[in-house]
Amino acid sequence: MTTSATSTSTSTVCQVHPLVLLSVSDHHARAVKGSKKRVVGCLLGQDNGSVINVANSFAVPFEEDEKDPKTWFLDHDFIEGMMEMFKKVNAREKLIGFYHSGPSLRASDLEINELFKKWSNRPVMVVINAGGGEDDVNKDQGEIPAEAYVQIEEVREDGSPPAKTFLHIPSQIVAEESEEIGVEHLLRDVRPTNTANANISLLGGETLTTRVSALLGALRGLTNRLSTISKYLDDVQSGKLRTNHSILYDLQEIVSLLPSGADDSTEDMLKAVSREGNDGHVVLYLSSLIRAVIKLHDLVDNKLTNSRAELGLPEISKESKDKEEQKSSDSKETKDAKQDDKK
Structure with a gap:
């Protein structure tokens, strides 16, 4: 393997957002659920060399012959049209690769990857196992159902021409706060309650559902204790229970901490x-x-x-924007100072 391929495997990380996983799952469920076919789509985001951020995606019309894997069809015009529309919505999101629903690599993946070089210098391929069948080896292990690959040229020891192949790169799920809340809301009814990771969010902390449940539990506990205190005082007043001065002193101390409700x-x-x-x-x-x-x-x-x-x-680079904003701010301060001097 070449030195560049080794560097890519150790330094490049593919970050996949939950929106992409949900979109691919919905695409698979609507298009080919119940069959052995796969779905293909485009990935949008940013590629800065060390981190490939996959933030969005869209489905693409795709057909292939199950008997002959080299026979497949991908709608180029559809991709061009969608790219123009996405460019108007968010120009920061570039076409950085493609996905398919796997569950494993196919013989035509290299040819599809070569096609996507038309829009990206280094397209990334993400295999997202959305089928949930017997081939879903990651389901029982609790791992993410996404595997990322980039194409490299592998140098052979016998001196023959280099062969193109895929190199696996690490992938991880990243989510902003809004995405995490949305995912927790979707999974509130299907989250496993008998596993150790049931209350762990995508970002590593407690889930929103867990925090809200803890608050509700605390309020219920406070209500039960107040009811117990009220019942105890009623029983003491009616003579059902004997007076315990220690308990009354503790209750008086609690009451004294509350804001006074006197008229003045x-x-x-x-x-x-x-x-x-x-x-x-x-x-x-x-x-x-x-x-x-x-x-x-x-x-x-x-x-x-x-x-x-x-x-x-x-x-325009971020440094240039900062310089222009600083220059505009300085000129405004100078103008205000001159007006103050005239006054």
């Missing part, structure tokens, strides 16, 4: 609660404003990026 302090307490609520609402209001400004900035930035891509102009 009710108004002050209401003002304090209202002030605290207003402070919280102000923070939420400012957060919403900041979020809206950031979204508008991203929208304008995406529009400019799409316009430059349609005109064939190179993308």
